[in-house]
Amino acid sequence: MSKRLLSNLFKKYKSDKYNHKYSEVYEKYLNVHKNKKVKVLEIGVADGSSVKAWSRFFNNGKVIGIDIKDVNKKKLKIKTNNIDLIQGSQSDYVFLKKLINKYKSFDFIIDDGSHYPKDVIKSFKFLFPYLKNGGIYFIEDTQTSYNHFFGGNPFDLKYANTHLNFFKNLSDCLNYKEIPNPFYIKNPFDGLITNVSFYRNIVVVTKNINEIESNLVKNNSYENKRYITKTKRNKNKLKYFIKYLVFFKIYTFLYYIYSLIKRIILLRF
Ligand SMILES: C[S@@+](CC[C@H](N)C(=O)[O-])C[C@H]1O[C@@H](n2cnc3c(N)ncnc32)[C@H](O)[C@@H]1O
Numbered sequence: 280m281s282k283r284l285l286s287n288l289f290k291k292y293k294s295d296k297y298n299h300k301y302s303e304v305y306e307k308y309l310n311v312h313k314n315k316k317v318k319v320l321e322i323g324v325a326d327g328s329s330v331k332a333w334s335r336f337f338n339n340g341k342v343i344g345i346d347i348k349d350v351n352k353k354k355l356k357i358k359t360n361n362i363d364l365i366q367g368s369q370s371d372y373v374f375l376k377k378l379i380n381k382y383k384s385f386d387f388i389i390d391d392g393s394h395y396p397k398d399v400i401k402s403f404k405f406l407f408p409y410l411k412n413g414g415i416y417f418i419e420d421t422q423t424s425y426n427h428f429f430g431g432n433p434f435d436l437k438y439a440n441t442h443l444n445f446f447k448n449l450s451d452c453l454n455y456k457e458i459p460n461p462f463y464i465k466n467p468f469d470g471l472i473t474n475v476s477f478y479r480n481i482v483v484v485t486k487n488i489n490e491i492e493s494n495l496v497k498n499n500s501y502e503n504k505r506y507i508t509k510t511k512r513n514k515n516k517l518k519y520f521i522k523y524l525v526f527f528k529i530y531t532f533l534y535y536i537y538s539l540i541k542r543i544i545l546l547r548f
Contacts, residue, residue, distance in 0.1 A: 282310060288332035296329055296391075301419060304478050308415055309387070314339055317386035320378075321345075322369045322402060327355035329391065334359045343382060345369065347393070369393065369402040384409045388416045394423040395430045399442040407468065407486065416484040418442065421477075438547060446482045450475045456493045459501040462535060502527040 281287070285306050289297035296302050317340040319333050324344040333342045342362045344350065350364040357364070367374035369392045388406055390399055399418060410416055423429035424443035425436070432439030451458070455469040474485035497504040506523040510516050542548065 282306060284313075285309065285332070285336050288335050289329065292328040292331045294328040294332055296332075296419075299419070299480065301417075301481050304481055304483065305417070308417075308483060309336070312386070313337070315386075316340055318343065318382060318384070319387045319389070320382070320385045320406070321389040322392035323390070324348075324350040324355075324364055327357055327364075329389075330362050330364070331357065331359070334362045337361070340386075343378075343385075345374075345378065345392075368398075370398040372401075372405055375402070375405050379409050384411050384414075386411055386414045388414070389419065390417065391419045394420045396424060396440065396442040396445075397430060400445050403442075403445070403484075404467075407471075407484075410486045412487050414486050416486070418446065418482040418484075420480055421446070421482050422480045443482070446475060446477070446484065449484065453489060456491070457496055458499055459496045459531070460535065461499055461531065463499045500531075502531065 283306065286297060286302035289302045296305070313336060315337070317337055319337060319340060320343045321330055321333065322345055324330055324346040327344070327350070330342050330344040333340075338361070340361065344362065344364045345367050346364070347366070347368045349366050352358075352362065352364055355364070365378065367378070369375070369390070385406075388410055390402060392398060392402070403416065403418070407416060421443050424431040424439075424441035425433045427433060431441050438444070449468060449472065452466050452468040452470070452472045453475065455463075455466065470488065470490050471486055472484060473487040473489050474483070476483040476485075493504070495501060495504060497507065502523040505527070506519055509519045509523070513519070
């Protein structure tokens with residue numbers, strides 16, 4: 280198989296994934312899955328150019344395309360059996376629930392729909408649980424995060440409620456076991472993500488079990504871990520108790536209060 284098959288297919292069917300150079304990112308992740316019997320969901324069908332390319336690439340798989348507009352195979356001149364097109368919005372949970380009732384789960388999900396931050400985040404939150412382990416979620420055209428005409432924000436890059444910030448923050452879910460905050464509130468994606476990659480205008484999130492224990496922290500406490508490792512090797516338990524379970528814990532608590540006050544003053548929640 281040519282390593283550039285997917286690019287060639289996007290070019291052949293005139294999908295803008297070729298011009299945006301997303302095809303190179305897709306090839307990197309998907310070439311190894313070419314002949315597998317996978318289920319692929321693409322949000323945003325438009326003229327059908329990319330679903331046609333996916334259906335040729337995953338010729339043993341199934342491609343499901345959804346679009347807010349009426350999309351039907353006859354109109355788009357699609358004769359292939361391994362494509363299903365369904366009308367519905369990516370932010371409509373009633374519609375998405377029906378979609379899941381029918382297809383159960385997906386191997387790959389591609390969000391090339393409205394590109395509005397709110398919609399992208401809403402679909403991701405709903406659909407990610409139905410991505411299989413080892414599955415990959417692609418989000419295209421993330422540059423809308425920077426554009427206020429798309430609901431993004433070019434003036435507050437770090438803290439605006441955009442999808443790029445949502446995915447940047449998701450990288451903390453990779454490292455959630457390393458956070459020595461005894462008041463840490465678990466994120467629903469903690470333990471389920473093994474990779475978040477950012478390319479120009481496209482984000483890639485890989486799902487898999489991620490429950491490797493930290494070498495520095497136990498149950499969100501650095502002090503607990505240190506106390507356990509130190510007292511295992513040493514008999515002077517009182518010394519380590521005072522050091523780690525009294526002084527260090529007081530320091531952590533004061534640092535927590537300081538950070539909380541700072542967040543309240545800066546309105547960062
Ligand atoms: C960029 S086009 C998709 C192009 C297609 N994926 C391709 O590569 O050939 C975006 C599509 O998303 C659809 N869309 C817009 N808002 C949507 C929503 N809320 N839910 C689902 N689809 C939506 C539009 O109707 C449009 O057809």
